[in-house]
Amino acid sequence: VKRIIDETIMAEKNGLCGTAYFDARWKDSRDTGISGYSLYDNSIHQAYQILKDNGSLDVVLEDTENLFKKGACPETALYCGWYSLGSYVDAFDWQPGSVGYHIASQECETLKRKGSQVWCKRMLEEGVAATIGPVGEPFIQAFPPPGIFFKYLIDGEHTLAEAYLKSLPYLSWKMVLVGDPLYRINLEKNEYLHQ
Secondary structure (H helix, E strand, O other), X not given: OHHHHHHHHHHHHHOOOOEEEEEOOOOOHHHHOOOHHHHHHHHHHHHHHHHHHHOOOEEXXXXXXXXXXXXXXXXXXXXXXXXXXXXXXXXXXXXXXXXXXXXXXXXXXXXXXXXXXXXXXXXXXXXXXXXEEEOOOOOHHHOOXXXXXXXXXXXXXXXXXXXXXXXXXXXXXXXXXXXXXXXXXXXXXXXXXXX
């Protein structure tokens, strides 16, 4: 917890640096039919475009059915992808103040279980400052759509908690945000200081 708070304060003061990585499953999710999966895959594409248009970070999109491979994501500032249930892939070099989440069931279920490979636990162990995940099966529509979540997260006006709550489709005890709720992403060096 102390590391998370220290790193978010540092990122607010100095600016979040690195690359935003998005891991979709299809080049054009509209081709997969109407479903929650295509909706969320499309939202990952939207998040990618929002960050690309913002221009403050380099942005990478993986749009095949493959996951990012081990070590493939140096200097990770932001991440969203899916679906590797309970099987974290060590692809990321998390930067101070980094935020990421993996859309899959029960990824926050075993934060304290030794040897657990759920994404939330492993991301926190590897250095992410904030993540989102469910403690039980929430169904895909319970996750914050990435296009909405990242839009609010990087706008400089919303805190982590505000971005999460504004993008959360409905309140559920199964979905958990882990991180400093007052963290406000700074994509421009020294623009915002932690209050």
